[in-house]
Amino acid sequence: MTIDGVAASGKSSVSSGVARALGIPYLSSGLLYRAATLFALEDHADLSDQGAVLAALGTHPVRLEPLAEGNRVWQNGRDLTPELHSTRVDHGVSAIAVLPGVRAWVNEQLRQVPPPFVAEGRDMGTNVFPHAGAKFYLTASPRVRARRRAQERPEDVDAIEAALIRRDDLDRVQSAPAADAVVIDTGPLDLDGVIGKVLAGVQRHRAGQ
Numbered sequence: 407m408t409i410d411g412v413a414a415s416g417k418s419s420v421s422s423g424v425a426r427a428l429g430i431p432y433l434s435s436g437l438l439y440r441a442a443t444l445f446a447l448e449d450h451a452d453l454s455d456q457g458a459v460l461a462a463l464g465t466h467p468v469r470l471e472p473l474a475e476g477n478r479v480w481q482n483g484r485d486l487t488p489e490l491h492s493t494r495v496d497h498g499v500s501a502i503a504v505l506p507g508v509r510a511w512v513n514e515q516l517r518q519v520p521p522p523f524v525a526e527g528r529d530m531g532t533n534v535f536p537h538a539g540a541k542f543y544l545t546a547s548p549r550v551r552a553r554r555r556a557q558e559r560p561e562d563v564d565a566i567e568a569a570l571i572r573r574d575d576l577d578r579v580q581s582a583p584a585a586d587a588v589v590i591d592t593g594p595l596d597l598d599g600v601i602g603k604v605l606a607g608v609q610r611h612r613a614g615q
């Protein structure tokens with residue numbers, strides 16, 4: 407199954423809850439785009455130069471550890487995960503994510519994982535796993551998302567909201583919901599409410615309704 411959505415709409419938290427309820431792993435594609443961004447930044451690569459970015463990726467083998475309680479990304483023995491939600495990675499990741507070679511690098515890693523799993527990101531239901539059994543797409547207003555994110559970060563809500571709107575715009579091309587996805591506005595719901603809606607959708611799908 408796939409869970410896509412806009413930035414900070416709750417994809418990772420919801421995927422983790424759904425994966426735990428179903429007893430299967432979840433895969434965060436966004437973390438792989440973030441790891442690619444971190445490598446490019448550390449190598450001082452021009453983020454719009456696909457050749458330079460792919461050269462940086464070529465020297466940094468990574469492993470996505472699909473833990474249900476939260477994915478981690480490893481480079482040999484180094485756990486990259488704590489650095490992947492830094493502001494500098496947030497600012498650079500959309501530039502990296504438009505590069506076709508980077509998208510192929512991410513998708514190849516995702517497609518090596520044996521099902522069943524919950525795949526989470528932007529284009530899981532449209533491009534990477536178009537034949538997934540059940541598809542969901544999470545949204546919420548930029549203000550709601552910024553308020554939630556502000557609980558985790560020292561920046562103020564207005565700055566976070568502006569950055570989210572910028573990233574929504576830059577990611578728009580690969581972020582369209584699949585035609586057969588169930589769209590959920592998470593604004594009026596708490597986390598358990600969203601997880602419950604997704605699980606109910608999975609049940610309906612299994613029952614063939």
Ligand SMILES: Nc1ncnc2c1ncn2[C@@H]1O[C@H](COP(=O)(O)OP(=O)(O)OP(=O)(O)O)[C@@H](O)[C@H]1O
Nearest residue numbers: 413414415416417418419436554555592595596597
């Ligand atoms: N329905 C909800 N109600 C309240 N808080 C929520 C809800 N869903 C998610 N959150 C909170 O919002 C924040 C962002 O959620 P999360 O990191 O899961 O989003 P995301 O879509 O995976 O983000 P990103 O696109 O940056 O990877 C977290 O602090 C999470 O706990």
Ligand SMILES: Nc1ccn([C@H]2C[C@H](O)[C@@H](COP(=O)(O)O)O2)c(=O)n1
Nearest residue numbers: 413435436439499503527528529577
């Ligand atoms: N399938 C995906 C997943 C992610 N991206 C890009 C777009 C985001 O700005 C960035 C980080 O993702 P997030 O952690 O916010 O889910 O990666 C993408 O293009 N396609």
